Amino acid sequence: MPDRSTTRRHQALYRALMVLYPRAFRARYADPMVQLFGDQVRDFGARMWLRAVPDLARTVPTQRIEATMAHLSSGARVLTLAFVVLGATVVAISFGGGASLVIALAVVVVLVTQRHHFASIPFGDRAPLRHAVVQVWWAPVAGLLGALMVVFGIGTIFEAQNWGGRIVGSSLMMAFGFAMLFGLMRRPFDRQSGNTLILLATIPPLLFFWVIVPPLMAIIVWIGVLQGGFSDDRVVPAAR
Amino acid sequence: MTDAENPEAFLPLPSATLHILVALTAGEKHGYAIMRDVEALTDGAVRMGPGTLYGSIKRMLADGLIEEAAERPDPEPDDQRRRYYRLTGLGERLCALELARLEALVRRAGSPEWARRRVPRLREA
Numbered sequence: 001m002p003d004r005s006t007t008r009r010h011q012a013l014y015r016a017l018m019v020l021y022p023r024a025f026r027a028r029y030a031d032p033m034v035q036l037f038g039d040q041v042r043d044f045g046a047r048m049w050l051r052a053v054p055d056l057a058r059t060v061p062t063q064r065i066e067a068t069m070a071h072l073s074s075g076a077r078v079l080t081l082a083f084v085v086l087g088a089t090v091v092a093i094s095f096g097g098g099a100s101l102v103i104a105l106a107v108v109v110v111l112v113t114q115r116h117h118f119a120s121i122p123f124g125d126r127a128p129l130r131h132a133v134v135q136v137w138w139a140p141v142a143g144l145l146g147a148l149m150v151v152f153g154i155g156t157i158f159e160a161q162n163w164g165g166r167i168v169g170s171s172l173m174m175a176f177g178f179a180m181l182f183g184l185m186r187r188p189f190d191r192q193s194g195n196t197l198i199l200l201a202t203i204p205p206l207l208f209f210w211v212i213v214p215p216l217m218a219i220i221v222w223i224g225v226l227q228g229g230f231s232d233d234r235v236v237p238a239a240r
Numbered sequence: 241m242t243d244a245e246n247p248e249a250f251l252p253l254p255s256a257t258l259h260i261l262v263a264l265t266a267g268e269k270h271g272y273a274i275m276r277d278v279e280a281l282t283d284g285a286v287r288m289g290p291g292t293l294y295g296s297i298k299r300m301l302a303d304g305l306i307e308e309a310a311e312r313p314d315p316e317p318d319d320q321r322r323r324y325y326r327l328t329g330l331g332e333r334l335c336a337l338e339l340a341r342l343e344a345l346v347r348r349a350g351s352p353e354w355a356r357r358r359v360p361r362l363r364e365a
Contacts, residue, residue: 021291025298032271032323033290039272040290055289063295 002041010046011038020060022067138224139184142198145205145217146180149173176201195225247334250303251341256296259286261305261327261335268309268326271297297325305331 002010014037018030040048153174157166180201187194202221205214253261263269263277271293278286288296300306309324327335348354 025294029294029298033294035322036271036275036290036293040275051287051289055291059289059291059295063291 002045007038007042010041010049011035014038014052017056020056021063024067025063136224136228138220141217142180142184142221142224145214145221146177146184146201148214149177149180149201149204151177153177173204176204191229199225247330247337250305250334251338253334253338254296255286256288256292257300257305258335258338259288260293260296260300261331262339264306264325264327264331265335268324270322270324272322274325300331301325303330304328305334 011034015030015034018026018033021030037048037052040051150173153170153172153176156170156173179197183194183197183201185194186197198221202218205211205218209215259278259281260274262281263274266277269277271290275288275293278288297306301308305328306325307328309326311324
């Protein structure tokens with residue numbers, strides 16, 4: 001039977017594979033699962049991998065699907081997803097390049113499927129995307145505007161005429177886009193800082209006033225933010 | 241009517257759920273003890289991996305069939321990360337109902353009346 005240090009190495013490798021599971025499942029069960037796997041290796045040796053690998057192959061997709069279905073049960077999330085994909089598709093097609101379309105959609109898919117990595121850390125265990133949509137009527141417009149800026153920033157990497165545009169322009173555009181989305185997620189928890197980020201992020205679309213639609217969306221966001229009150233007491237969203 | 245008031249709504253139970261419930265009828269246990277007991281109960285026919293076990297435990301906790309035990313009945317030196325589980329009242333009722341259902345199934349499948357209805361090639365079995 002393996003000694004203690006060998007068992008620990010097996011456990012470390014198994015723990016690394018825990019990343020395959022959804023975050024919530026991992027947070028709750030990774031420790032006991034690793035402990036259990038260590039017990040198995042201690043008692044039966046490395047052949048336990050022959051059981052663990054098929055078990056991972058069977059249960060990771062199951063847990064992933066369960067987690068995704070739990071998210072999709074919220075109509076607001078579906079609406080958000082639809083807005084983001086629609087925005088990304090429109091912008092990518094407008095660039096005319098097949099590569100832009102593929103890259104933009106891939107980025108959107110990664111952003112949506114891995115959103116908990118971006119959203120969970122500063123906000124506890126709430127559902128930021130849902131709150132972003134349900135909090136106020138203008139939030140979907142702001143969300144679409146933010147997503148458009150991110151996708152536009154990605155497209156700029158390929159479409160700009162020089163490296164300055166490619167690097168600085170695209171970085172700025174993506175930064176403003178992320179700031180908008182970040183502000184939307186932040187707002188239900190801290191209205192003032194969320195609104196600050198949102199309004200700062202409307203600068204690029206307001207500057208591109210001749211394109212008409214983005215500045216109009218930015219104006220809608222400004223109206224919404226100011227109408228709802230720029231600052232307020234800390235807002236705690238209702239429990240799910 | 242809620243599921244807690246109507247345990248029949250859970251039946252038939254998934255195989256892993258039933259085996260875990262039966263293992264926990266002997267008292268509260270941690271994951272590895274459950275796994276070993278399930279193997280012993282089934283003569284090694286059912287071997288759950290950690291993902292299967294804890295995936296089932298997650299659903300059973302959500303359904304209120306089991307609960308996490310605060311105290312640790314069998315403390316070991318490397319015991320800190322272990323979680324102990326025990327049956328709830330609903331879990332106990334459900335386990336008894338499912339076992340009764342399976343007993344009835346086995347009884348009927350072995351009855352002379354059912355034997356007459358079997359297709360000819362299975363009558364010898």
